[in-house]
Amino acid sequence: MKRFVFICFSALIALCMVFAGCSAKSSAPNSGYYMSDSNEASFNYGGSDLALSAPEVSTSHQQTDILKGRKIIRDAQLEVQSLDFDAFLAGVTQRINELGGYVESNSVTGQSYTSGKSMRSARLVARIPAEKLDEFLTAVDGMGNVISREEGLSDVTDTYVDIEARLASLRTEYDTLLGLLEKAESLEDIITLQDRLTDVRYQLESYEARLRSYDSQIAFSTVSMSIREVERETPVEEESFGEEVRRRFGESLEDVGDGARSFAAWFLGELPQIFVWLMLLVVLPLVIVLICVKSAKRRAAKRGAAGRQTQQAQQVNMAQQVQQGEGKQL
Secondary structure: OHHHHHHHHHHHHHHHHHHHHHHHHHHOOOOOOOOOOOOEEEEEEOOEEEEEEOOOOOHHHHHHHHHOOOOEEEEEEEEEEEOOHHHHHHHHHHHHHHOOOEEEEEEEEEOOHHHOOOOEEEEEEEEEEHHHHHHHHHHHHHHOEEEEEEEEEEEOHHHHHHHHHHHHHHHHHHHHHHHHHHHOOOHHHHHHHHHHHHHHHHHHHHHHHHHHHHHHHHHEEEEEEEEEEOOOOOOOOOOOHHHHHHHHHHHHHHHHHHHHHHHHHHHHHOHHHHHHHHHHHHHHHHHHHHHHHHHHHHHHHHHHHHHHHHHHHHHHHHHHHHHHHHHHHO
């Protein structure tokens, strides 16, 4: 009776723990991505960070209104897991092309064949039109398991305006120097003006290159993706106790099956080498031992036969000697 009560009490405690885990999951907030549908955005104004808070509703529209007319550089970093590595890469590349972007760099690496099952990884850097960045990130969420996502905004409006003002000043100076050069008469003035024109031209080209770089970064957002091929995807949302137990139990069964499959594949694949080593290490020494034993038996048999022949010869000699002695006595 006491044992029955103890078992019932233990089962009741286990059920309470499971229900507590389920209720904890339902009350826990959903985990989100950094800067993805978030209420805070971090902007960089002239090298200083300024945090802007917005209400929970219409966040994206309010951010758009705040940034309207400003020079904004957006970028994103993603870490993605994929069960079908080749299909994911093909789908991402196709989506990039459909949105008018391009792949800036792409590298694929994998484990060596002798280390077991080959699980590959890739590093992809894409340039996406800034107005299509959110659409692209949403598409990636639907194609793979995004376990990490970070987005950044950099406001270069002040720097951009300063460069434009500096360019306007330099162009005015350049035109003025050209006019003075046409009127210069002495060689010294001509050399001085030409040196200054060279310096101004260099500054103009440098500032124009910076503006072109800013224009490129503003028009096309940079998306860096780290892609890993996996057999099981990592859960992103928080799990209850019961869900975690079921997941771990299922993964354990899969690991056992994968281990048995890997061993069978290894054994069958390495069977020729196993056969050769078995012949060298077991069969060959056994054959040598058997040959040595048979040789020893044959030598022992020969020695025994020779001993018997010698004994018989001695007996014959003794018999002859006895007969001779009896003949002499007669």
